[in-house]
Amino acid sequence: MRPMQNFDVVIVGAGAAGLFCAGVAGQLGLKVLLVDHSTAVAEKIRISGGGRCNFTNVGTTAANFLGDNPNFCRSALSRYTPRHFIELLQGHGIAFHEKHKGQLFCDRSAEDIIQLLLAECDAGQVTRWQPCNLKNIVFSASSPDETGAGSYEIGSDRGMIHTRSVVIATGGLSIPKIGATDFGYRVARQFGLRLVEPRPALVPLTFDGDAWAPYAQLAGLSLPVQIEVGSKKEKTGFLEDLLFTHRGLSGPAVLQISSYWQAGTPIRLNLAPNTDILQSLTHAKSTSRKLIANELATQVPARLADAWVQQGSGVGHNWQRPINEATDKALTALAERLTRWELTPTGTEGYKKAEVTAGGVDTRDLSSQTFESKQPGLYFIGEVVDVTGWLGGYNFQWAWASGFACAQGLAATLLKERAHA
Secondary structure, three states: OOOOEEEEEEEEOOOHHHHHHHHHHHHOOOOEEEEOOOOOOOHHHHHHHHHOOEEEEOOOOHHHEEOOOOOOOHHHHHHOOHHHHHHHHHHOOOOEEEOOOOEEEEOOOOHHHHHHHHHHHHHOOOEEEOOOOEEEEEEEOOOOOOOOOOEEEEEEOOEEEEEEEEEEOOOOOOOHHHOOOOHHHHHHHHOOOOEEEEEEEOOOEEOOHHHHHHHHOOOOOEEEEEEEEOOHHHOEEEEEEEEEOOOEEEHHHHHHHHOOOOOOOOEEEEOOOOOOHHHHHHHHHHHOOOEHHHHHOOOOOHHHHHHHHOOHHHHOOOOOOEHHHOOHHHHHHHHHHHHOEEEOOOEEOOOOOOOEEEEEEOHHHEOOOOOEEOOOOEEEOHHHEOOEEOOOOHHHHHHHHHHHHHHHHHHHHHHHHHHHO
């Protein structure tokens, strides 16, 4: 029988948050064990940003995140900013560039970020067990009334582990083919913590086959749009690119809005946000004899113009005629349909296509300073927590910021205990 192995902290999950937290905690002087059920580390980093990893966004603020408590993320984000991570990259000699809207990518490969994180773990003398499956986590209180700090015994296929603290950094349910599991949620439930129901986020939206038939021909078409959900104070919108697919809508605009979309509610699209469609059609009516579709194609992609004029008969208008023969009412209706297109998705492409998981461990049960839960010595960081960033590098910044805050909290507690022992 293998002897019990002792560590200050066991971090479960070798993704962005887990690796970063392990490296920082190790370098602060803690004895760290990092475990993962997969052989590979940081698969999400490896495939993100087309293989170049959109590792942060220079414009990160708390406003770029959602969750039941949108203010929870403020503390961690303020203590570890994009500038801090950029300085770490520069220290490792990693070249990067900014695309649009503050998004930073590696010049060479996402592998550079992974090697940086592994090097930081090595600098902190972090022990890594991979692959390693955990069988159970048992808490032992240090005093009969359970007011003391206590410790944990963890059963694994590499033997028993004794530790003061456990950090869950197992991510969410998105992209199961690279190893996503519900382990973090199961641990939260085991120790009586609340969960906000997980759901796919940053995910394409789908529509009923028959209802989508008029638009399926547009698959592959991309264009900038204004997209919105909700109304009045609850309204959320983005100006991003839209992509038509055979099953529905994707592209940055839809991935962004999907995090806010609720089943059964409509989305609203302006397919020509940078132009006054009605004004241009009205002007063309007095100067042109071209077909409406041809005039419309000067303002939006030709395929979109063709698909739109074909729908006229269904809404009581003939849009397949020369523009000088069209009534003002018909042109107004056409412009309205293009700039205020309202439609209700029937669902999403699910976790297999979702970039992240919204929901997770309820932040009411976590410290925003240290990420320790109401269960003493049990911490949750990264995507497993009910904090979800926009598309564009924000979720990686959350991984770095929550991992850093957690490591600082662990060191403050455990090193103080060590000093008084």
